[in-house]
Amino acid sequence: MLQSHSPWTGRPLVLVGLMGVGKSTVGRRLATRLKLPFVDADNAIEDAAGMTITEIFARFGEPYFRAGERRVIGRLMDGTPKVIATGGGAFIDPATRKLILDQATAIWLSAHPDVLVERVKRRDTRPLLRGKDARQVLSDLAAVRDPIYAQAHIHVSSQKGPHEVTVNAILKAIGR
Template sequence: MQRNSKSADARAKRGPIVLVGMMGVGKSTVGRRLAARLDVDFVDADEEIEKAAGMTISEMFERYGEAYFRDGERRVIARLMDGEPKVIATGGGAFMQEETRALILDHALAIWLNADIDTLVDRVSRREGRPLLKGKDPRAVLTELAAIRNPVYALCPIHVKSAAAPHDVAVDSIMEQLSQWP
């Protein structure tokens, strides 16, 4: 596999890279492609949470509420912060939890994938099962969440725009920034 940068490869080999951002920004898709380019494993934190709980995230929200889900999410992400090189995609709210955010910032390189509201609305409309959107106007919810979350996501040391373009454009941007990362 051809790698774009020895520096990016060296950074990935030192520990996890964690992608954070709003639902629909492409964390899982970009994460899989980034992991392939860096020749490291990819882990979707939401999938790991579902495996650990034996139920879907929607079921957790319905049965036990968001606080229960967030506690399980924190425990799973803590387990994933094992120092091994990998790319981890988190759920949109994970980085908003103070303890989870501290784990990520202390034990990984956090990358904020950002997109405009139109792009997010288009992308979330393609997939069911997003508990925070259930029965609500996606544009209104995403706009409100972005106003609250974006200042917190901005604490990530690397920021990448995920535009209404192929996800490889975002991966290229990440690779470029990783090549310049100490």
């Protein structure tokens, strides 16, 4: 359930993992518990672009979005302690991943596909799931992305149930 390669050093804590794993919800709660600012990178991207992520994907495509995402995450990596929730694909981009690994403590949140499917059903705002079978898309993404997410400094498994359990597991992993 818990794998940790390095203790927290006060650098930004960056949550990575598949969509629906709880990065934003867990991130907000983690930031509150640590008395740190919380930033949702997707919200920061939308603010910078003046449009939603769905609109960015539709108008410009994924490569354009990933480049903008990298720039925004780069700006967020200002060396101050904070909790940052990233979009599911952010850590997959090699340059963004290097930035996160070099300048932050990366925490991979993983979850069983059943948990992810249940969570992503709640909102219709995920461009990669539009008109597709969520279980199949998430299984395919996990097969490709999990080995990359595994490069994160810390790995915590998010279970079905209260997000507070995941927050507590992260706090334990970072020595808090």
